[in-house]
Amino acid sequence: MNFLQNISLKAFNTFGIDVSARQFITCTSINDLSEILSVNEDNPLLILGGGSNMLFKKDFNGTVIKNEIKGISIVKEDDQHIYIKAGGGEVWQDFVTYCVAHNYGGIENLSLIPGTVGASPIQNIGAYGVEIKDTFHELTAYHIEDKKLLTFNKEECKFGYRDSIFKNEYKNKLFILDVTFRLDKHPVFKTSYGDIEAKIKEQHIEVLTVKAISDIICDIRKSKLPDPAVVGNAGSFFKNPVVDKAVSNSILANYPTAPHFKVDDNHDKIPAAWLIEQCGWKGKSIGEVGCHTKQPLVIINLGHADGQSIFNFSQQIMDSVYAKFNVTLEREVNIL
Ligand code: FAD
Numbered sequence: 349m350n351f352l353q354n355i356s357l358k359a360f361n362t363f364g365i366d367v368s369a370r371q372f373i374t375c376t377s378i379n380d381l382s383e384i385l386s387v388n389e390d391n392p393l394l395i396l397g398g399g400s401n402m403l404f405k406k407d408f409n410g411t412v413i414k415n416e417i418k419g420i421s422i423v424k425e426d427d428q429h430i431y432i433k434a435g436g437g438e439v440w441q442d443f444v445t446y447c448v449a450h451n452y453g454g455i456e457n458l459s460l461i462p463g464t465v466g467a468s469p470i471q472n473i474g475a476y477g478v479e480i481k482d483t484f485h486e487l488t489a490y491h492i493e494d495k496k497l498l499t500f501n502k503e504e505c506k507f508g509y510r511d512s513i514f515k516n517e518y519k520n521k522l523f524i525l526d527v528t529f530r531l532d533k534h535p536v537f538k539t540s541y542g543d544i545e546a547k548i549k550e551q552h553i554e555v556l557t558v559k560a561i562s563d564i565i566c567d568i569r570k571s572k573l574p575d576p577a578v579v580g581n582a583g584s585f586f587k588n589p590v591v592d593k594a595v596s597n598s599i600l601a602n603y604p605t606a607p608h609f610k611v612d613d614n615h616d617k618i619p620a621a622w623l624i625e626q627c628g629w630k631g632k633s634i635g636e637v638g639c640h641t642k643q644p645l646v647i648i649n650l651g652h653a654d655g656q657s658i659f660n661f662s663q664q665i666m667d668s669v670y671a672k673f674n675v676t677l678e679r680e681v682n683i684l
């Protein structure tokens with residue numbers, strides 16, 4: 349077992365924060381995992397995928413297990429659907445590319461989301477009107493303390509907006525080994541979100557394909573979101589808040605054009621990007637930390653920011669949004 353000591357995590361988190369881990373090991377199979385866990389008495393443990401939803405405020409005084417369990421295989425199929433299992437350490441975009449190449453529909457709107465397949469159910473990744481719960485079939489996970497394999501079907505995952513059982517009851521208890529998705533052989537495309545329809549018209553696309561939609565999503569994302577290989581970030585730093593109708597009504601009284609989306613009769617979702625922009629943060633920076641010019645929900649590392657400065661910056665945003673709108677933003681990024 350090749351446990352590396354005092355390793356920098358800079359290359360293993362998309363914010364590019366230069367902290368270190370006391371121990372670091374790569375895991376490529378379930379056998380690897382049980383061996384790692386049987387010899388490792390070091391605690392705490394951190395399971396790391398692509399590090400694209402993490403903010404390290406300090407060195408990690410424990411063992412990082414980097415998930416590299418790969419593999420894509422067809423489980424079963426019928427006329428309508430194909431069930432495909434992907435290893436938790438597969439890069440999400442590689443899996444999307446595989447499905448797009450085979451014309452299997454369902455996750456094309458989730459193109460270009462960074463990270464791994466194994467992390468995708470944790471916050472029920474979502475974009476452009478689709479969440480992974482829409483194609484999720486089941487997953488296999490290893491219960492670290494009980495040393496046994498568990499299977500979760502869709503209902504058992506308790507998926508919600510950027511939420512699942514893995515962020516709650518099972519937080520830090522499981523290692524997600526593989527995920528099985530149910531893809532469509534004859535997909536019906538979801539094109540109603542944002543600029544998708546406009547792009548279809550602009551490009552004169554008459555027959556929609558999985559690839560055409562995936563390409564459009566990639567274009568839209570590239571035009572709005574910073575590439576972590578160039579500018580450190582972890583995507584949306586906050587969730588979009590779901591607020592009581594009374595709160596959205598009072599915002600609308602002062603800002604009649606404020607964007608808001610009905611969640612149910614008593615609640616609305618208000619884009620955090622709008623709230624943050626109204627507070628004057630868009631494009632603003634303090635030291636080495638900034639708010640992205642095209643999407644203020646994304647906090648960026650302008651160079652050599654440390655995790656604590658990014659965290660403090662996020663707190664200032666939260667304080668100003670609360671002071672102006674009486675809305676409490678919740679961080680989406682995992683803070684360590
Ligand atoms: P990591 O950051 O490595 O880990 C995240 C959490 O999951 C940690 O708590 C970790 O311990 C745990 N974890 C990871 N793998 C496992 C495993 N196998 N078993 C158990 N626990 C595990 N998210 C969206 O939903 N929609 C978007 O549109 C989106 N856009 C983004 C754009 C950019 C530019 C960036 C940088 C991020 C974006 N994200 C988005 C956030 C991020 O890509 C997702 O949250 C992604 O699923 C994180 O995957 P990861 O492998 O990098 O997880």
Ligand code: EPU
Nearest residue numbers: 475476583584586587588607619621622625642643644645
């Ligand atoms: N807006 C502004 N100013 C801006 C940008 C946006 O006011 O500069 C407002 C507009 O009203 C716009 C609305 O915010 O209509 C929504 O913006 P956008 O479509 O860019 O999406 P978002 O709600 O900001 C969410 C996800 C993203 C996901 C996109 C696309 C969350 C927390 N974020 O962002 O996910 O890619 O929708 O579906 O739900 C992530 O989770 O890391 C992430 C990037």
